Amino acid sequence: MAEVFKWFGGQTRFAIELKNDRNRYPGIEETVLDVIHQFRLINDVYVNSFNHSTIERMRELSSELELGFIKRRPTAALFKKMHQLRIASVAMNYRFFSKRLAVQCKQEGIQLIVYGMDKERQMNRVLAYPDVWCTVKELETFIRLYQKRKAP
Secondary structure (H helix, E strand, O other): EEEEEEEEHOOOOOEEEEOOOHHHHOOOOHHHHHHHOOOOOOEEEEEOOOHHHHHHHHHOOOOEEEEEEEOOOHHHHHHHHHHHHOOOOOEEHHHOHHHHHHHHHHHHHOEEEEEEEHHHHHHHHOOOOOOOOEEEHHHHHHOOOOOOOOOO
8 A cells, every 4th residue: 555655645546445354454444544644645545344343443543534334235224324423435336226325325415436337238327327436347338438428
């Protein structure tokens, strides 16, 4: 992480996913936050994880860091917890994406991020919601579809 920050810090925004299932890496939260502070990138980073206790710990350590949960299928209870902890985003699996969820996230001020798309029809469906972010495996396909949608 430090090497990437060294080369690209100040030039881009970073998404850091903490893969800390079953709290396998004790102290990872402090280590990651220390490196973020070392490179003065607190405003250029957001951290997310499937391990919500790891994200809760990050919130305890920093009130200013942008944080996100990853959840295959977000629930009402998750949104309540997100507001309490000031969690800015939720990343979810495309299989559970819906118009209702896209609208709900927008209304609640939560950034929705969809992952797990590799087909054009999936990308087109998500592109219909400009407020939804996504991760894709086929970047060239996504760019072509995006540009086609933006063309007059």
